[in-house]
Amino acid sequence: xxxxxxxxxxxxxxxxxxxxxxxxxxxxxxxxxxxxxxxxxxxxxxxxxxxxxxxxxxxxxxxxxxxxxxxxxxxxxxxxxxxxxxxxxxxxxxxxxxxxxxxxxxxxxxxxxx
Amino acid sequence: xxxxxxxxxxxxxxxxxxxxxxxxxxxxxxxxxxxxxxxxxxxxxxxxxxxxxxxxxxxxxxxxxxxxxxxxxxxxxxxxxxxxxxxxxxxxxxxxxxxxxxxxxxx
Numbered sequence: 001x002x003x004x005x006x007x008x009x010x011x012x013x014x015x016x017x018x019x020x021x022x023x024x025x026x027x028x029x030x031x032x033x034x035x036x037x038x039x040x041x042x043x044x045x046x047x048x049x050x051x052x053x054x055x056x057x058x059x060x061x062x063x064x065x066x067x068x069x070x071x072x073x074x075x076x077x078x079x080x081x082x083x084x085x086x087x088x089x090x091x092x093x094x095x096x097x098x099x100x101x102x103x104x105x106x107x108x109x110x111x112x113x114x
Numbered sequence: 115x116x117x118x119x120x121x122x123x124x125x126x127x128x129x130x131x132x133x134x135x136x137x138x139x140x141x142x143x144x145x146x147x148x149x150x151x152x153x154x155x156x157x158x159x160x161x162x163x164x165x166x167x168x169x170x171x172x173x174x175x176x177x178x179x180x181x182x183x184x185x186x187x188x189x190x191x192x193x194x195x196x197x198x199x200x201x202x203x204x205x206x207x208x209x210x211x212x213x214x215x216x217x218x219x220x221x
C-alpha cells in the first residue's frame with residue numbers, strides 16, 4: 001500500500017519561473033493538505049482540499065500560489081513567478097474520513113529558487 | 115487560532131538515556147499526532163493520540179486532553195532517534211504544528 005507520493009523530490013527553478021508540485025494521497029484518502037517548511041522551522045499550513053474543492057486556504061499567500069485537487073489525478077500546488085523566498089520544503093499530507101483522522105505525510109518536495 | 119508549544123527546544127542525550135518531551139496546546143483538540151522528522155527530512159508518524167496512553171516499542175505517549183498537554187517518552191535512546199520531534203494538533207482547523215524538539219543522541 002503506497003503512502004503519500006510527492007514529486008518531484010527536488011526542484012530547481014530560476015526566479016520568475018513556475019513551479020508545479022504534485023501529490024497523490026494514500027489510497028482511500030480524500031483529504032489533502034499542503035504545508036511549507038522553511039529551514040530550521042516547523043511546518044506551516046497552507047491549504048486543505050477535497051476532490052474538486054478548496055476547503056481552507058487560510059495559509060496560502062494571496063498572490064502567485066494556487067492549489068487544486070481535480071476529480072482525477074494528483075493534487076497540484078502551483079507557484080507562479082517564483083522568488084528566492086519561496087525556497088523551502090513543501091509537504092503534502094492526506095487523511096481518510098476527515099481532518100481529525102490520522103494524517104500521513106509524503107517525503108516532500110524541496111524547492112530551490114536560484 | 116490554536117497555539118502549540120513544545121519543550122525543550124533542544125535536547126542532547128547520551129545513548130541509552132531516557133527522555134520526556136512535552137507538548138502544550140491552547141484549546142480543545144480532536145486530533146493530536148507526534149511525528150519524528152529524521153535527518154533526511156522525512157516525517158514519520160509516531161502516534162495518533164488525541165487522548166489516553168499508547169506504547170510502541172521504546173516509545174510511549176500520553177495525552178491529557180482536559181489539561182491540554184501531551185508527553186512523548188523515549189526510553190533507552192539510540193543514535194537513530196536523533197532528529198526533530200513534532201507535536202501537531204487539530205480541532206476546527208487542519209493540523210497545527212509546534213516548533214519541535216531537536217534531539218541529538220550521542221554514542
